[in-house]
Amino acid sequence: MGVNSDPLLGGEGFLTTTIEAFANWGRKNSLWPMPFGTACCAIEMMGVFASRFDLSRFGAEVARFSPRQADLMIVSGTITYKMASVCRRIYDQMPEPKWVIAMGSCTCGGGPFDSYAVVQGIDEFLPVDVYVGGCPPRPEALIDAVMKIQKKIEMKGAPVV
Amino acid sequence: MSVDLEPVINSLKNEFPQDILGVKEYRGETTLLVSKEQIFKFCAYLKDELDFTFLADLTAVDYLEVKSPRYEVVYHIHRFGPECEENARIRVKAKVSEDELKIDSVTPVWSGADWLEREVYDMFGIEFIGHPDLRRILMPEDYEPFPLRKDFDVRNREASKRSFEKALEEGAD
Numbered sequence: 001m002g003v004n005s006d007p008l009l010g011g012e013g014f015l016t017t018t019i020e021a022f023a024n025w026g027r028k029n030s031l032w033p034m035p036f037g038t039a040c041c042a043i044e045m046m047g048v049f050a051s052r053f054d055l056s057r058f059g060a061e062v063a064r065f066s067p068r069q070a071d072l073m074i075v076s077g078t079i080t081y082k083m084a085s086v087c088r089r090i091y092d093q094m095p096e097p098k099w100v101i102a103m104g105s106c107t108c109g110g111g112p113f114d115s116y117a118v119v120q121g122i123d124e125f126l127p128v129d130v131y132v133g134g135c136p137p138r139p140e141a142l143i144d145a146v147m148k149i150q151k152k153i154e155m156k157g158a159p160v161v
Numbered sequence: 162m163s164v165d166l167e168p169v170i171n172s173l174k175n176e177f178p179q180d181i182l183g184v185k186e187y188r189g190e191t192t193l194l195v196s197k198e199q200i201f202k203f204c205a206y207l208k209d210e211l212d213f214t215f216l217a218d219l220t221a222v223d224y225l226e227v228k229s230p231r232y233e234v235v236y237h238i239h240r241f242g243p244e245c246e247e248n249a250r251i252r253v254k255a256k257v258s259e260d261e262l263k264i265d266s267v268t269p270v271w272s273g274a275d276w277l278e279r280e281v282y283d284m285f286g287i288e289f290i291g292h293p294d295l296r297r298i299l300m301p302e303d304y305e306p307f308p309l310r311k312d313f314d315v316r317n318r319e320a321s322k323r324s325f326e327k328a329l330e331e332g333a334d
Contacts, residue, residue, distance in 0.1 A: 081322065085328035115316065116316065117300070
C-alpha cells in the first residue's frame with residue numbers, strides 16, 4: 001500500500017493498494033458477528049457487546065441474528081448433538097468469507113459434560129478459527145479472540161471474488 | 162409439612178383397601194406405594210375428592226439389580242391450602258416391571274402430566290397408556306436408546322451421532 005500526497009495533486013492525494021488488501025482491511029475492521037449462544041457463555045458474550053467492554057471499538061458490534069448478514073460466528077455455550085445440526089445449518093447459511101470462534105470450554109471440548117448428548121468440541125462439525133478456553137472466559141479473552149481473527153484476516157485474508 | 166395427612170390416608174385406605182401396598186413416613190414426607198393397575202383411579206380420586214389439584218412432578222427411578230420389579234414411577238402431588246402453612250404434599254409410587262413397561266397415563270387427570278410423561282418415556286422407555294401424544298421430548302425422535310436407564314453407558318455417543326448425521330442430511334435438501 002502506498003500513499004501519494006504530491007502537492008501537484010492539490011494536496012488531496014491518493015492511495016495505491018491491491019483489491020485484496022483493501023477488501024481484507026475492510027473485512028477485519030467491520031466483522032459482523034452471528035451470536036450462537038446456548039448457555040452461560042452467551043451472557044458473557046452479551047457483556048462483551050455492551051458498553052463496559054464494548055466490542056464496537058473493534059468494529060464488531062453489529063450482532064446479526066440473521067446468518068446471511070454475518071461473517072463471524074461466535075459459538076458460546078454447550079452444544080448438544082440435537083443442537084449441532086442447527087448450528088451447522090446456520091454456519092452453512094453464512095456467506096463466504098466466514099470465521100468461527102469457539103467460546104468456552106464446552107464448545108472447545110465438551111467442558112464438564114462428558115455425556116451421551118453433548119458434542120465433545122464443535123470442531124467435530126465446524127472449522128474453528130480461534131478457541132477461547134474458560135468457564136466462562138473473561139470478556140477480555142473474547143476480545144482477544146476477535147483481535148486474533150482480525151490478525152488472521154490481515155495475514156491470510158480471503159479471496160475477493 | 163406441618164399438615165396432618167392422616168385423614169387423607171384414611172380416606173384413601175377406605176376407597177382403595179387392596180391397592181395401597183405401603184405407607185412410609187420419612188422426615189415429614191409421606192410416600193404411598195400403589196399398585197400400578199389402579200394408578201389412574203387413585204390419582205383421579207386424589208384430585209377430585211381430596212383436592213390435590215397440582216401435579217408437582219412426575220418421574221421414574223431405575224432400580225437395576227437393586228429392586229425387582231425394576232422401575233418405579235413417582236408422582237409428587239400437591240394440595241394448596243387457604244394459607245401457606247396448610248399446603249400439603251404427598252408422594253405416590255407405582256412399581257413397573259421390565260417385562261411389562263407400561264402404566265396408565267394420568268394426563269386426563271392433570272394435563273400438566275403430558276410433558277412429564279413424555280420425558281419419562283424419553284429417558285426410561287416406560288409407555289404411558291392413554292397419553293395423547295407420546296413422543297420423545299428431549300432426545301431426537303429417531304434416537305433409539307433410553308439414556309437414564311442404569312444399563313446405558315452415559316458416555317456412549319454413537320446413537321446421538323447417528324441422529325445428528327441424519328438431521329444434517331435431511332437439512333441439506
